[in-house]
Amino acid sequence: MSKILAIESSCDETAVAVLVDGKLLANVISSQVDVHRKYGGVMPEIASRLHAENIGVCLKEAYNQSHLSAKDMDAIAVTRGPGLIGCLHVGLQAAKALAFAHHKPLIPVHHLAGHIYANEYVGQLKFPLLAVVVSGGNTELVLMDKPLSFQIIGETKDDAVGECYDKVARVLGLPYPGGLPIDQHAQKGKHTYDIPVPLKGHRDYDFSYSGLKTSVVNLVHNLTQKGEEIRLDDMCRSFQDVATGMIVDRALRAAEEYHVKQVVLAGGVSANSDLRKKMQEVIKGDVELVIPPLWCTTDNAAMIAKVAEHLYEEKLFAPLSLAVDPNWKIDHYREF
Ligand code: KG4
Numbered sequence: 001m002s003k004i005l006a007i008e009s010s011c012d013e014t015a016v017a018v019l020v021d022g023k024l025l026a027n028v029i030s031s032q033v034d035v036h037r038k039y040g041g042v043m044p045e046i047a048s049r050l051h052a053e054n055i056g057v058c059l060k061e062a063y064n065q066s067h068l069s070a071k072d073m074d075a076i077a078v079t080r081g082p083g084l085i086g087c088l089h090v091g092l093q094a095a096k097a098l099a100f101a102h103h104k105p106l107i108p109v110h111h112l113a114g115h116i117y118a119n120e121y122v123g124q125l126k127f128p129l130l131a132v133v134v135s136g137g138n139t140e141l142v143l144m145d146k147p148l149s150f151q152i153i154g155e156t157k158d159d160a161v162g163e164c165y166d167k168v169a170r171v172l173g174l175p176y177p178g179g180l181p182i183d184q185h186a187q188k189g190k191h192t193y194d195i196p197v198p199l200k201g202h203r204d205y206d207f208s209y210s211g212l213k214t215s216v217v218n219l220v221h222n223l224t225q226k227g228e229e230i231r232l233d234d235m236c237r238s239f240q241d242v243a244t245g246m247i248v249d250r251a252l253r254a255a256e257e258y259h260v261k262q263v264v265l266a267g268g269v270s271a272n273s274d275l276r277k278k279m280q281e282v283i284k285g286d287v288e289l290v291i292p293p294l295w296c297t298t299d300n301a302a303m304i305a306k307v308a309e310h311l312y313e314e315k316l317f318a319p320l321s322l323a324v325d326p327n328w329k330i331d332h333y334r335e336f
Helices: 033-037 044-066 085-102 111-121 161-171 179-186 210-225 232-257 273-282 302-313
Strands: 003-008 013-020 023-031 075-081 106-110 129-134 139-144 151-155 262-266 288-290
Touching: 003 044, 003 085, 003 302, 013 044, 013 302, 023 044, 023 302, 033 044, 044 085, 075 085, 075 111, 075 302, 085 106, 106 111, 106 302, 111 129, 111 139, 111 262, 111 302, 129 232, 139 232, 151 232, 161 179, 161 210, 161 232, 179 232, 179 273, 210 232, 232 273, 262 273
Parallel strands: 003 075, 075 106, 129 262, 262 288
Antiparallel strands: 003 013, 013 023, 129 139, 139 151
């Protein structure tokens, strides 16, 4: 039983949640995506400034929704990393100020643990579990043999899958963030373009998305130079098949090798309709597939509060000298 106030500000969403005895009483998200869209990606300096402007408003709204405030809480939780350094900093300073002013423990939370634990809003996690973490900043397979135990068994060697979607979208003239528009065009297209599959035949669980992005960029430039039409729907379908295929391939092999009871999807790219469909097709039998509801695929503080509930039981509290870590690895989440 716990009363948690959680803050998330790792990228372009300022978010505050209040979770009381497992009940989500407030879940406030202020997205900056409309501001960053005109730059074709997140501008870190602008993002930090907007967090600083928005955090107070989000806190106030969370207090209104929950009819509670920081003084009523058992702990203040905050995303400490990974993410953009200036953005993380704003959330951490707000959390520290509240913890200091109201004499509450401070709980540092790993952003990707948040994405994984968002699935607890769907149902109970069952171990051993394979988490397929696919977002704008990260792409990794995380094995959990028990609660709060994270082992990275595969990760991207270069770009994250969401980053690849956003860059490919830009080349195709689609708006930022590119995941949803590409997904929508792909639903109307056929796989007609030949796009090489990165790391084909590799038996480990690593990913590579930089080469995939370059293949699409080169293909688009070659077609343009030859004056050929680019069939947008078909291009999106061909790209999406390769991008999501890599994830499904790794997830299926890992689920089999590690005999997991559950596979959970996590992160922004888990909103992808083909990824959801393909995973449902291949993960079956005794292995349960958990897909997060769309509302918690994007960044939010409810997921941070969920992890913090568990960390509160373990009393994993940080001193007020805590600093952010933009490159914090999930298997080091106890080190701060
Ligand atoms: O989890 P998230 O907010 O990023 C990080 O926390 O790093 O995810 C954002 C990413 C963006 O790159 C966006 O293009 C992608 O998720 N995305 C999608 C879809 N919806 C969002 N990618 C593929 N298909 C989608 N439907």
